[in-house]
Amino acid sequence: PLTTTGDLVTRARAARTAVLAFNIITLEHIEAVITGAESAGVPVVLQVSENAVKFRHGRLLPLARAAVAAAERAAVPVALHLDHVRSHALLQEAADAGFSSVMYDASHLPYADNLASTRAAADRAHAQGIWIEAELGEIGGKGGEAPRDAHAPGARTDPTEARAFVTDSRVDALAVAVGSAHAMTTRTAALDHRLLRRLRASVDVPLVLHGSSGVPDGELRAAVAGGIAKVNIGTALNLAMTGAIRDYLAAHPDAVDSRGYLAVGREAMAYAVERISSMLIPA
Numbered sequence: 130p131l132t133t134t135g136d137l138v139t140r141a142r143a144a145r146t147a148v149l150a151f152n153i154i155t156l157e158h159i160e161a162v163i164t165g166a167e168s169a170g171v172p173v174v175l176q177v178s179e180n181a182v183k184f185r186h187g188r189l190l191p192l193a194r195a196a197v198a199a200a201e202r203a204a205v206p207v208a209l210h211l212d213h214v215r216s217h218a219l220l221q222e223a224a225d226a227g228f229s230s231v232m233y234d235a236s237h238l239p240y241a242d243n244l245a246s247t248r249a250a251a252d253r254a255h256a257q258g259i260w261i262e263a264e265l266g267e268i269g270g271k272g273g274e275a276p277r278d279a280h281a282p283g284a285r286t287d288p289t290e291a292r293a294f295v296t297d298s299r300v301d302a303l304a305v306a307v308g309s310a311h312a313m314t315t316r317t318a319a320l321d322h323r324l325l326r327r328l329r330a331s332v333d334v335p336l337v338l339h340g341s342s343g344v345p346d347g348e349l350r351a352a353v354a355g356g357i358a359k360v361n362i363g364t365a366l367n368l369a370m371t372g373a374i375r376d377y378l379a380a381h382p383d384a385v386d387s388r389g390y391l392a393v394g395r396e397a398m399a400y401a402v403e404r405i406s407s408m409l410i411p412a
């Protein structure tokens with residue numbers, strides 16, 4: 130059934146675990162994430178990034194309608210979340226389309242501007258009952274820059290600043306920079322667990338880990354034990370889907386029917402979702 134991100138994150142936090150949030154781009158992603166979560170027996174968040182909306186010719190509604198329909202029929206609770214958004218118009222569209230939460234990303238701006246802009250987004254979101262996540266201490270790798278630079282020691286969230294930011298912006302959750310980076314294709318990120326503990330102690334709202342595809346299993350488990358309540362994964366699904374399709378087309382050079390390769394791509398993503406879910410969350 131369709132549920133809310135706020136509810137899933139609150140429950141996960143109370144159980145000292147996390148909820149996994151996967152980025153969806155196509156209908157195959159939606160089906161795969163739900164199948165994988167059902168196999169693992171865990172709730173899940175389907176998230177659509179502003180970049181994915183751009184890929185869908187700027188329209189959220191077709192993918193949103195498909196996600197709502199799939200969520201309503203799922204055997205596990207499924208919530209819909211809008212990810213890494215800068216456009217206020219898109220925040221409104223998401224609310225209208227049945228999304229229960231958004232991640233407003235003004236982390237590229239200087240502190241005062243990030244705060245003012247996030248506070249405005251939080252006021253609007255709350256007026257409509259939408260749960261809102263924001264980011265402080267920019268997590269790298271979003272614009273295609275080298276992930277190596279992105280998790281350099283400089284790119285970190287400061288605990289004192291984080292506390293003030295959450296209080297003043299009134300956001301419901303905070304994405305923190307603790308050593309992960311977006312779009313990593315190797316699982317080699319080393320997290321700063323000491324910083325995570327300090328952040329957990331100074332901020333009351335749930336903490337979110339971005340760029341989790343590049344984080345090894347042990348590090349992810351430690352991050353959840355250290356207080357991460359929402360784990361965002363995107364690239365791992367692209368790796369699974371693209372790898373499976375590449376192999377399929379190499380083995381079937383005469384293939385024509387798109388269902389052949391889409392099916393193996395979807396299956397590979399479902400397996401990736403099931404594997405990481407059962408590794409991280411006790412069902």
Ligand code: G3H
Pocket residue numbers: 152212213310311312313338339340341342343361362363364365
């Ligand atoms: O917001 C989305 C996540 O941070 C995904 O990051 O593609 O590196 O797993 P990833």
Ligand code: ZN
Pocket residue numbers: 213311339340361
């Ligand atoms: Zn992210």
